Amino acid sequence: MALPEGRHFVRGDDGYEDARRSTVWNQRVPDRYPAVIVQALDDDDIVAALAYAKANDLQVGIRSGGHSWAANHLRDGGLLLDMHGFDQARIDKDKMVAVAGPGKGGSILAAELDAEGLFFPAGHCKGVCIGGYLLQGGYGWNSRVLGPACESVIGLDVITADGEKRYIDADNHPDLYYAARGAGPGFFAVVTAFHLKLYAKPAICGMSFYAYPFECADEVFTWAREISADVDRRVELQIVATRSVPDVGIDGPAIVLASPVFADDEKEAEKALALLGTCPAIDKALAKVPYAPTDLPTWYTAVMGNYLEDHRYSADNMWTSASAADLMPGIHRILQTLPPHPAHFLWLNWGPSPARADMAYSVEAEIYLALYGGWMDEGDDEKYADWPRANMAEMAHLATGIQLADENLGQRPAKFATDEAMARLDKARAAYDPDGRFYPWMGRV
Template sequence: MTPRTSVPDAALTGLRSGFAGEVHVPGDPGYDEARTVFNSMIDRRPAVVAQCASEADVTKALAVARDQELEVAVRGGGHSVAGMALSEGGLVIDLRRMHAVDVDPGAGTARVGGGAVMSDLDRTTQPHSLATTGGRVSTTGVGGFTLGGGSGWLERKFGLACDNLLAADVVTADGISVHTSAYENPELFWALHGGGGNFGVVTSLTLQLHELPEMNIVMLLFRPENGPEAVRAYRDVLESAPDAAGGGCIYITGPPEEWVPEPLVGHLVCAVLLTYAGPRAEARDVAAPLLALEHEAEIVDTLPYADLQCMLDDPPGMRNYWSAEYLDGFPDEAAAAFCAGAATLPVPTNCQHVLFPLGGAVARGPADYPLPWRSSPWAVHPFGVWEDEADDERVREWVRTVRAGMMPWANGAVYLNFIGREGQERVMAGFGEEAYERLARVKARYDPDNVFHLNHNVKPAVAMV
């Protein structure tokens, strides 16, 4: 499809008539802000950005896209590293105005607008001492995060975000509103548990909440030469820790924060983060082997979960390139390879070289969801974040080198929210072959023309080659 540069005035007039949100086209004062996404490497110019404020707005925008033959992109938080929230010359259904979160404390549920971000959800549930698994960045969109599976700090305790999805409202490609749950349109409901935004525009989600009266962290900083010992110790701790424990090992550039010793600022450091969804005394007991190691700085603190969610937030306007490998195990040799990947981390940048533990409630979750990576005990996530365009190739090469270094222990499965466009084979690896075929049949029913293809795409069964 050839990108459009404009839409006929009559079509725009029709779209704007009765539209509760705002419509932006090139030249409008709000257009450039409306097309800015998390990854500053993405610079696309949609013909129309429809900032929807209601389900009716979504339906109307889809109708205009269909009539004008405009490629459709759906934007929630805009965190896709590949910029899938934007279409060059197409129509963007921007859900950010639909960000309301309604909590039912008695039922322990939250109804979340399709454009809400993690901070909207976390700040609303926190006064009730309730929470659910969320992304590790406060600006991540709840919708895309959950539909892709949803890996976060609380996953070992409460399962993946999609494991907590109770219901969803979806506007399909033909403008039909569909409510889905375990009892209504169950096959579509199944597909939303990891199948991403392939099946329609999800305008609201109902999520299970859990009691979380106390959240604690133990954060330790190590010099890079002590990193391998710290990584192995963290592995040993987590392999026997209760489900309440989580966190990760993260090689980073020492930030200019008060708690970071001045000699480490601007230099490679190994940060070990133990998160604990429970009492501080228990967190200290679990972390005791880590605290006994020689380290340069430590934080042991009780803090609101919503504040923990902000700890890894990056400033806006950064360039991004990420990937991941999921591992069947993490023996000493794998730990050495992980640490070797940190030795080439571009410093000073905002890049993060991350080891995440899975297991617990993640591994015990429903086995039939299209999430073959959930049985992996460990994940390595090279997270390239930088500012200077001159660093583009060296960061991308670093990410590729890290992946290659972990291949002896990798199982091939991958959490698609952690990667960009890496080809159809990786998409298949994100769903699993059998699940992909089932997703393709659901796709054929709800989106036979593949209108929603700006994602980790599942092709409709009738169109599969």
């Protein structure tokens, strides 16, 4: 079976470099060059690409939206399967199920569901497609209530290394289904569609907003750690430290608490957010909005102020349940070395979490910390690119592991699944991909 005419590019072909660069959403495209890129539009394209890879002894990388900070899908010498064209979605309101391709934009799906009075915990950033997002776990809107989005994946259509089309779920190929919910960029099959459990749209989407100067760091983060178990699960307490918040007129450094809440009515929303007004530094706040109604389109616009397509990005992260006293030295170092906006430091109050489904996603903790470096000039790569890795490495002794959403495994290998989960993944990979056709995670051979 021949590769699709006009939609495959061998290195050196006209159009190859455009095809390669278009698979990375930001401007920092690694110097890694697949031997061939295939832009798939149907199952036959995938089967042909896998047959070509086997015939030419090439490993296969897969891209859906290209939002991997590390561009995990770009590998030297292999075959890159670009799944961005699989952007269809069917919504069955009666069955509360959607079937969507890996190239479907999460924010687009969220809008389509919203119009039907439905909801799914899609990712927080525009442009992120559901393929990589769901495979790695999927922390999204209202995920503290609904769980990581992969828990709401009830089945998948996949094509395995042998070119076979399979439907997988808890009863059909359960080991492959287990892997699909959390293996992320190390998943060893091609997903052509996700079957998603849907939810009723929350009646109210509200928010609170507080901003503090960096001088309040000890008070803010110590308080945030102390209340972590008490934050209503309908609230996403996201703390972002940045050198400026231009969208709200804050020109200097600020620690921003921008917290969505999903509730049945405004009274419940205000009650759920009330705890966030108890910070001991409240009198020093640069801005105070205890409650305001909002919606997801507004949130998407606000979030994207930190993720600009004309910038170059690097990222790293950690899960931790360490005390504030143990975390503060590292946090002070982060704030002291923080590059200019849009670089930022994210603190997320996540747990303690309920028991999770049996799936490869298996490492989390009470607090999630992530660093995002963002800059424009390629000449500043040496100055800024290593900032996330260096700071997370300094705090690694406090980590229980990392989240694959913001992985930096190629530069800093770290634990992203329990030992038991990794053993099960390795066993399933040996069964479904015995020749190692699909690339494993960077940083793990």
